[in-house]
Amino acid sequence: MSNHVLEVNDLQTCFSSKEGTIPAVNGITFHVDAGEILGIVGESGCGKSVTSLSVMGLVPSPPGNINGGEILFNGEDLTKATEKRMRTIRGNDIAMIFQEPMTSLNPVYKIGDQLMEGIRIHTKLSKKKAYLQAVDMLELVGLSRVTDLMKSYPHQLSGGMRQRVMIAMAMACDPKLLIADEPTTALDVTIQKQILNLMKNLNEKMDTAIMLITHDLGVVAEMCSRIAVMYSGKVVEEGSVQDIFRDPKHPYTKGLIDSVPDMRVKKDRLYSIPGNVPKPGAIKQGCAFAPRCGQAFSRCTKETPELLETDNGAKVRCWLHHEQ
Incomplete structure (x- = not known):
């Protein structure tokens, strides 16, 4: 399967x-x-x-x-x-973390309200239970003083804190796929190092x-x-x-x-x-990379190569390997 x-x-x-x-x-x-x-x-x-x-x-x-x-x-x-x-x-x-958390969070709503809204829409939990789950998620992503954080607005947080909030929002409903x-x-x-470690830990734990x-x-x-x-x-x-x-x-x-x-x-x-x-x-x-490629030959500008499987199970889209 x-x-x-x-x-x-x-x-x-x-x-x-x-x-x-x-x-x-x-x-x-x-x-x-x-x-x-x-x-x-x-x-x-x-x-x-x-x-x-x-x-x-x-x-x-x-x-x-x-x-x-x-x-x-x-x-x-x-x-x-x-x-x-x-x-x-x-x-x-399926959940997604975007490049810039400041544009992804609503500037006029408190962090807690935004987290709870997503949780309640997808899980149908009561307001009290959604609040407790939101607090748990913020603690899971390594944030401190979460009760104060729940009452804060996005502009009151640093870039790293906002990105952690975005990860907490993305992981709140235990998605099968995180983009x-x-x-x-x-x-x-x-x-960066902290955020990457956090994502790796969540990947391993969940x-x-x-x-x-x-x-x-x-x-x-x-x-x-x-x-x-x-x-x-x-x-x-x-x-x-x-x-x-x-x-x-x-x-x-x-x-x-x-x-x-x-x-x-x-x-x-x-x-x-x-x-x-x-x-x-x-x-x-032809191959889209041909104009920038130092190994391109006549076939590269005339025909588009297919994705070819190599001996080790990898795949490559290049006429050099098709020729071989």
Whole structure:
């Protein structure tokens, strides 16, 4: 039997514009197993956040729309679910932590009211029991003086405290899947470490599957068991953390790893991948990474490679490996 909590197959999420239909996510396929942490990495503009919003059913429509593929959560296709059904799933079965907690929390409501509202909507608990559960969740994420915190407004909290509140809200109903969209971007390094440790502890204690979206390979190496590397709306490489860091197959993955500073090696200049991520839909044929790839040959600009399984069970979308 499949152990997949989430299975995304050939997902296509597009946005309408004056220039026509723009594919932000263009045929992405991946899965998340129960209890595992999957890292989704790539540069800004690769479609990571749109993928997470598609899973949550939060793509703004218009202009956005899921034009194809399926999102299977415990076997149920969320692309066909009604908005009423999605409201039941969101927060209860699938929860999300957004990049900037200040924009995710309502500035005019107290922390306690916001936590209790989510708990009462999904669990039908009484106000008193919801209050006690909210207090327990705030203590679980390592916050102190929680009775005072329940009466505080978001602007009275530090960035790290707000992010912990967001995690408490996300975990309040014991979701089966937690989507974390760059949860440490706005935080300083010491708070980042605390938040990541907290998420890992919750993953181990509550057996919650986590889909961690980030561009920080250091975070991925520490947190994740598997990685899916995204480029231009597609997965270009997927495999275990050990395999991909030890022997990356796709030139883009190699470029990302080479871009990470190494304290052991002294260099005059840090490496960076030449060029920029193309605008969605800009490359009509061939491999989207070909214009930036030092190993590209004639086939790369004419035909789009499929995601090929390698000998060690990893997957790579590159003509170099198809040729081999």
